[in-house]
Amino acid sequence: MELNLHKAYQSVEGVKFIIDHHEFLCSAGKKFALNQKFITNPDKIKEELDTVDLFLHYRKDPEFLKILKKIKLQIHQVNEINYSLERLKGRVTLTDIDFFEIKRFAIIANQIYNLSKNLPNYKPQLEESSDIIKVLDPNNLNVADFYIYDEYSPEIAKLRKQLSEATDEEAKAKIYSEIVQLENSIREDLSRQLYEHHDTIKQNFEKVAYTDFVLAKSKYVLLNDFVRPVISDDKTVLESVYYPHLKHILNKQNKEVQPVSVKIENKPTLITGANMGGKTVLLKTVQLCQYLFQFGFFIPAKHAEIVPVETVISNFSDTQSIEKGLSSFGAELVTFDKVIKAIRKNKKVLILLDEPASTTNPIEGTALVNSIINLLDKYKAYSIVTTHFSGIVSNCIRLRVVGLNTDGKEPQDCSVADLNKFMDYSLIKDDGDTPLDAINIAEILKIDEELIKKAKQHIKTKD
Numbered sequence: 001m002e003l004n005l006h007k008a009y010q011s012v013e014g015v016k017f018i019i020d021h022h023e024f025l026c027s028a029g030k031k032f033a034l035n036q037k038f039i040t041n042p043d044k045i046k047e048e049l050d051t052v053d054l055f056l057h058y059r060k061d062p063e064f065l066k067i068l069k070k071i072k073l074q075i076h077q078v079n080e081i082n083y084s085l086e087r088l089k090g091r092v093t094l095t096d097i098d099f100f101e102i103k104r105f106a107i108i109a110n111q112i113y114n115l116s117k118n119l120p121n122y123k124p125q126l127e128e129s130s131d132i133i134k135v136l137d138p139n140n141l142n143v144a145d146f147y148i149y150d151e152y153s154p155e156i157a158k159l160r161k162q163l164s165e166a167t168d169e170e171a172k173a174k175i176y177s178e179i180v181q182l183e184n185s186i187r188e189d190l191s192r193q194l195y196e197h198h199d200t201i202k203q204n205f206e207k208v209a210y211t212d213f214v215l216a217k218s219k220y221v222l223l224n225d226f227v228r229p230v231i232s233d234d235k236t237v238l239e240s241v242y243y244p245h246l247k248h249i250l251n252k253q254n255k256e257v258q259p260v261s262v263k264i265e266n267k268p269t270l271i272t273g274a275n276m277g278g279k280t281v282l283l284k285t286v287q288l289c290q291y292l293f294q295f296g297f298f299i300p301a302k303h304a305e306i307v308p309v310e311t312v313i314s315n316f317s318d319t320q321s322i323e324k325g326l327s328s329f330g331a332e333l334v335t336f337d338k339v340i341k342a343i344r345k346n347k348k349v350l351i352l353l354d355e356p357a358s359t360t361n362p363i364e365g366t367a368l369v370n371s372i373i374n375l376l377d378k379y380k381a382y383s384i385v386t387t388h389f390s391g392i393v394s395n396c397i398r399l400r401v402v403g404l405n406t407d408g409k410e411p412q413d414c415s416v417a418d419l420n421k422f423m424d425y426s427l428i429k430d431d432g433d434t435p436l437d438a439i440n441i442a443e444i445l446k447i448d449e450e451l452i453k454k455a456k457q458h459i460k461t462k463d
Contacts (some may be wrong), residue, residue, distance in 0.1 A: 003311070005295050006034035014288035017245040018297070026078040028205065029212025030052065036213075039294050042231050042308050048296025049228055051123050055218035058119060067118050068215070074111045074125040075212050081105050081205060088198050093184070096146055102194065102201060103136040104144035108308040109204040112211070116158035124207040124215075132197045135190060148183045150450075152190075156182050193305045217297060226298035231291075232305040236264040236290075243285045247300075258425050259302070262286065262399075264350070268383045270392060271427065273401030278425035279386040280316075283352045286384065287314055290350050306347070307382060313339050314352040329359045336372055343379035351376065351383035358388065366391045398430035404440050 008015045024030040039045050058064040084098040094102075106129040113126040133142070138151035149158035157180060163175045171446070194201075224244070240259035247257040260282060262269075271279055283388070289299050293306045313336045342349045356372065357365035366389045373394035375382045385396075402424035440457075442452055 002037040004034070005036045005038075008038075008291050008295070009034060012287065012291060014243060014245055014284055015063055015291055017248070018220075018288075018292065022220050023071055024216050025075040026209070027080060027213050028078055028209040029075070029216065032206065032209035033151055033213045033216070033458075036295055038291075038311075039296065040308055041312055045294060045296060045308060046232060049298070051214050052217050052221065052296065052298060052310050053228060054121060054123060055214050056221060059218055064119055066072065067115055071115050071211070072215060074108050074115070075208060075215070077108055078105065078208055078212075081201075081241075085198065085202050085205070086203065088191070088194055088461070091191070091195060093188050094194070095187075099136055099187075099190065100144070100146040103146050105205065106136070106201065107142060107144050107349060108199075113204075118287075124210055126204045126207050127200045129200070132194070132201060133284060134148040135193045135197075136308060144160060145334065148186050149415075152186045153182060156186070163174065182299045221298045224300065227301050227304055229293045229299045229301075229304035229306045234266070234309050235305065236286075236307050237303070237305040238262050238289060238299075238301050239304070240302050241285055241289060241304070243281050243288065244300050246281060258423075260285075260425050260427060262384075263425055264382050264384060265397070266380040266382055268373050268381065268385060268394075268396040269399060270373065270394075270396045270430075271386045271399050271401065272388070272430055273382060273386075273403055277400060278423070282427075283354050283384060283386065284316065286317075286350075287312055287352055307350075309348045309350045309382065311342065311347065312350045312352070314354070315356060316352075316354060329357075331354060332359070336368070336420065338383075338405075339372070340375055343375065343381045346379070349381060351381055353383070353385045355386055355388065362389060399427045400430040402426045402428055 004232050005015070005019070005411070009019055010016070019030075019033065022030075022033070024033070039048065055068075057070050079101060081101045084094065087094060087098060088102070110128055110129040110133060113128055116122040116125065134140075134359065136146060137143075138149050148156065150160065159175055159179050159182065163179065165171060166172045166175060169364070239261045241261065242257045242259045250257050258278075259276070262282065271282070273279055285300075289301070289304065290309065290312050292299055293304070294308060299306075313335065315332050335353075339351050339353075344352075353372070357368040362370070367386055369385065369389055370392055371394075373385060373392065373396050375381075377387075377395045404422055405424045439452060439455055444453075
C-alpha cells in the first residue's frame with residue numbers, strides 16, 4: 001500500500017505534531033498536503049526542497065513579501081470546490097451554487113495568477129482564468145456572485161419584464177414556467193461551456209492548494225530554524241538533530257532539549273544505554289527526519305544528509321498485528337519478517353528497531369537480536385538497533401548513550417530535578433565499559449536503599 005502523508009500523520013506522532021503546527025490558509029491546503037505521496041525519486045525530492053527554498057527567498061525580500069501577503073489574502077478566501085468539479089467532470093448540469101463556487105474560485109485564481117507574475121520562477125504557475133470568468137460574468141463586473149443574468153438571453157430579459165408587469169395570476173404562472181424552462185436551458189449551456197475548462201479549473205485549484213502548502217512549509221522553517229537536508233547516496237548524517245515535540249514540551253517547562261548527532265551507514269548500528277537514556281526518542285527522531293525529508297520538508301537539525309529509501313520499517317508499534325490477536329512479541333516477529341523480506345529483495349529500507357525481543361527471555365532474545373543484526377549486516381541495510389542485551393557478538397557499528405553525568409556529585413546527593421540536567425544523550429563509541437546508569441538513576445529517585453545495595457553486590461559478584 002502506497003504511503004502518503006495522511007497515513008504518516010495518523011501513525012507517527014512526530015509527523016502529526018509538525019503538520020498540526022503548520023499554518024494553512026484554507027482547508028484545501030491541508031487536504032492537499034495530507035494527500036502527498038512518500039517521494040522516493042531524489043530528483044522529485046530536490047524539486048520539492050527547491051520550491052520551499054524559493055518561497056523562503058520570497059519571504060526574505062521585502063518587495064516579494066508584499067506580493068506573497070496579497071496572494072495569502074486571496075488563498076484565505078478559497079472554498080472547497082471538489083464536489084462542483086466532480087459534477088462538472090460527470091457532465092451534470094450545474095446548480096447556481098456550483099456556478100457561484102466556480103466563478104468565485106476563478107476570480108481568486110486569476111488574482112493569484114496576476115500577482116505571481118511578479119515573483120521570479122514562481123512555482124506552481126497557474127493558468128489564466130479570464131475565459132472561465134467570461135462564461136459566468138457576462139456583465140464583466142468581476143464580482144463573486146452568480147445568477148442567470150438577463151444578458152444570457154434577450155428572451156429571458158423580455159419574459160422577466162412581462163412577469164413584473166403582469167397582474168393576472170394565471171398569466172404570471174405561465175410566464176414564470178417559461179422563465180424556469182429557459183433558465184434550465186441556460187444552465188445546461190453554461191455547464192457545457194465550462195466542461196471545456198474543467199482541467200484548467202482543477203489544475204488551478206490544486207496549484208492554489210499546493211501554494212498554500214509551500215507557504216505553510218516555508219513559514220514553519222523560518223519560525224523553527226529548520227535546515228534543508230542534502231540528498232546523499234551512501235550515508236545519512238544528522239548533526240545536532242532534535243525531536244520537535246519534545247522540545248515543545250521541555251520549553252514549556254523552561255528546559256532545553258539536547259540535540260544529538262548520528263550517522264547511519266549501510267551497516268547496522270547498535271546503540272546501548274540505560275532506560276531514560278533517550279534511545280527511543282533518537283529512533284523516533286531519525287524516523288521523523290526520514291519522513292519529513294521524503295515528503296519535501298526541511299529538518300530539525302543543524303546539518304542533515306539523508307539517503308532516500310523506499311520505505312521505513314520500525315517496531316515502535318504494530319497495531320494492525322495486535323488488533324489481529326497477536327501479542328506484542330508476536331507483532332514484533334511479524335515486523336522482523338517484514339524487515340528480512342524487504343532486505344532480501346534488495347530494497348533500500350531504513351530499519352529502526354527499539355529494544356527488539358525485549359519481551360522474551362534473555363537467552364532467546366539475545367539470539368534473535370544477534371540473528372537480525374547478522375542479516376542486516378549481510379544485506380548492507382541502513383539500520384539502527386537499540387538493546388539492553390549483553391552478548392551481542394554480531395558485526396555492527398557499536399555506540400552507546402553517554403548517560404548520567406553528575407559532575408562529581410554522588411547520585412544520592414542529587415535530586416530528581418537534576419535528572420534532565422545530568423543526562424547526556426550524546427552517542428559515543430561503545431568500548432564495552434557499561435556505566436551503572438540504571439542503579440545511579442534509582443539512587444537519585446530515592447528508591448529503597450536495600451534494593452540498590454543488593455543490586456550493586458550482584459554486579460560485583462558477576463565481575
